[in-house]
Amino acid sequence: xxxxxxxxxxxxxxxxxxxxxxxxxxxxxxxxxxxxxxxxxxxxxxxxxxxxxxxxxxxxxxxxxxxxxxxxxxxxxxxxxxxxxxxxxxxxxxxxxxxxxxxxxxxxxxxxxxxxxxxxxxxxxxxxxxxxxxxxxxxxxxxxxx
Numbered sequence: 001x002x003x004x005x006x007x008x009x010x011x012x013x014x015x016x017x018x019x020x021x022x023x024x025x026x027x028x029x030x031x032x033x034x035x036x037x038x039x040x041x042x043x044x045x046x047x048x049x050x051x052x053x054x055x056x057x058x059x060x061x062x063x064x065x066x067x068x069x070x071x072x073x074x075x076x077x078x079x080x081x082x083x084x085x086x087x088x089x090x091x092x093x094x095x096x097x098x099x100x101x102x103x104x105x106x107x108x109x110x111x112x113x114x115x116x117x118x119x120x121x122x123x124x125x126x127x128x129x130x131x132x133x134x135x136x137x138x139x140x141x142x143x144x145x146x
Contacts, residue, residue, distance in 0.1 A: 005120040008066060013113055015060050019083065022056040023101055025049050026088055050088075057084050071112070074119045079108040 003011070026049040061084045071078040086100040135143070 004124070005070060006117065006124060008063075009070070009113065009117050009120060012063050012067060013117075015056070015063060016080075016083075016109060016113065019056040019060045020101065020106060022049070022053040023086060023088070023099065026053050027099060030089060053088065060084060070116055070120075074116060076112055076115060076119075079105070079112050083109065 026046065029046055029049045032045075060080075064080055064084070067080045068078050070076075071080075082105070083101065088100050
């Protein structure tokens with residue numbers, strides 16, 4: 001069943017929110033104890049958070065192809081491509097206080113979601129964007145003689 005672009009964006013917004021929450025939950029659990037950065041086998045106290053993170057990553061990754069198409073369709077930069085590649089646990093909690101997905105990246109994703117939502121609603125209502133291209137030289141010549 002094919003859903004409209006607006007319904008897809010609403011679903012995507014929920015998936016992005018759940019993904020960010022899973023990253024935040026994992027990092028909160030990771031920061032409870034001193035840990036060595038980049039350990040190959042995560043400790044057993046992070047199993048539940050890691051499982052939740054992996055589920056949310058798969059959910060988001062499944063939506064990325066359609067998001068790429070929407071970004072291309074509306075002329076927006078694809079800021080979603082790097083989200084599934086967040087590296088968790090690459091530094092000790094005492095060395096780094098920021099998230100694996102920084103505020104700038106989160107802000108860019110949310111801004112893009114809002115802009116795509118507005119553009120989809122305008123397209124559904126039949127409005128055209130104010131950013132129309134000026135006619136080409138050939139079109140102007142044809143209009144002049146035609």
